[in-house]
Amino acid sequence: MVLDVGIAILATLVANGIEAPFVFMATLGFLWLVPVGLNLWGAIKFWIAFLLFEKRRMVRYYKAEMYKSKFPASNGYVDWEEYLGFIVTDNDVRPEAKTKAAAFAGEIATCKTLRPATLFIGTQIALQRAMDEYQAPPSTSGMLSTANAG
Numbered sequence: 001m002v003l004d005v006g007i008a009i010l011a012t013l014v015a016n017g018i019e020a021p022f023v024f025m026a027t028l029g030f031l032w033l034v035p036v037g038l039n040l041w042g043a044i045k046f047w048i049a050f051l052l053f054e055k056r057r058m059v060r061y062y063k064a065e066m067y068k069s070k071f072p073a074s075n076g077y078v079d080w081e082e083y084l085g086f087i088v089t090d091n092d093v094r095p096e097a098k099t100k101a102a103a104f105a106g107e108i109a110t111c112k113t114l115r116p117a118t119l120f121i122g123t124q125i126a127l128q129r130a131m132d133e134y135q136a137p138p139s140t141s142g143m144l145s146t147a148n149a150g
Contacts, residue, residue, distance in 0.1 A: 004031045046118040055126055062104070062130035069100040073136035080127045081105075 008027040015023045072093055077083035087093050087101035104127065111120040 058126035
């Protein structure tokens with residue numbers, strides 16, 4: 001902000017023949033509005049690309065990692081945070097699944113910090129979709145433990 005005001009003052013000093021307040025305000029307006037426009041354009045491009053290409057790819061990645069790490073069934077969990085928290089804290093879950101669940105949570109936290117309006121929301125959408133589509137392998141779904149008990 002101080003740098004912007006300094007640039008506006010410098011532009012006002014350079015433009016001798018034009019009204020000083022106009023040059024000052026026009027320079028500040030340019031320095032403040034152009035980045036907003038560029039960020040808005042970047043967000044529009046992200047959401048178009050996300051909806052057309054990236055969402056499907058991210059869902060496939062999350063599902064593949066869930067199968068690879070043998071995550072327990074996500075039935076009954078509406079929220080991804082609750083589901084990942086269950087995996088990390090449950091003693092019956094395999095260590096590989098706990099590690100992967102913690103990595104997913106860390107990845108989403110990083111996205112929240114770096115790009116909260118785009119990548120964070122997109123990552124949540126993709127993980128939620130992967131949870132909805134995920135079917136746990138029979139050995140980790142709890143179905144075999146009840147069948148063997150009886």
